[in-house]
Amino acid sequence: MLMKLSKGYQINNTNQIKECFAIEGDNILINADADNYLEIMKSMSLLIPEPCFFILEVPCSKEKEAELNKGKEDTLHNDVYYLDNIDHEFMLSILNDLGDILINDGISSFGFSSLKDQIEIIKCKYNLISIYSKIRDPFIQKLKELGIEEVDNIVTAGDLINEENPGICRRYVSPKGKDIFDIVKALSKIGIYLDHVE
Secondary structure (H helix, E strand, O other), X not given: OOOOOOOOEEOOOHHHXXXXXXXXXXXXXXXXXXXXXXXXXXXXXXXXXXXXXXXXXXXXXXXXXXXXXXXXXXXXXXXXXXXXXXXXXXXXXXXXXXXXXXXXOOOOEEEEEEOOOOOEXXXXXXXXXXXXXXXXHHHHHHHHHOOOEEOOOOOOHHHHOOOOOOOEEOOOXXXXXXXXXXXXXXXXXXXXXXXXXX
């Protein structure tokens, strides 16, 4: 069965990609089907020791890019936002209330990390989830409970991208007309802040 990509991504010849996970060093890489992505993120995030913080990376504005690239090579930058001291209940509320945009948007990234331990879960492009943790067993056990197969060598959508088969990442607009930048505005009212630009 082919793995379905989220709405913000497009790539051809995805028949080599399947929902699975692999261990690479201290990282667990997960190919997550679009229909299962939210449930996988919830299950993995609840394994992060509290207190936690939310991470959101969005593209810089055109004005900021012009300033950052003044006299330099033309590169693209992201604004990196943090929302500190959240618990599992708040994490679930973020995913339940904002998950449609967070998961389907193709130009941003988000995740959760522990303020206590070095554990981080990040949404990467093309339906990849990356988990960094020295302690892997709880995550592996939960993934297997979810019916996700472990493989020795994972093939991701990013591995298939080349000149003949380019990947496309798009801004997602919800049925209510909201996008990732509206999420930044909404969360700014409850304490999300710009930490750095990268």
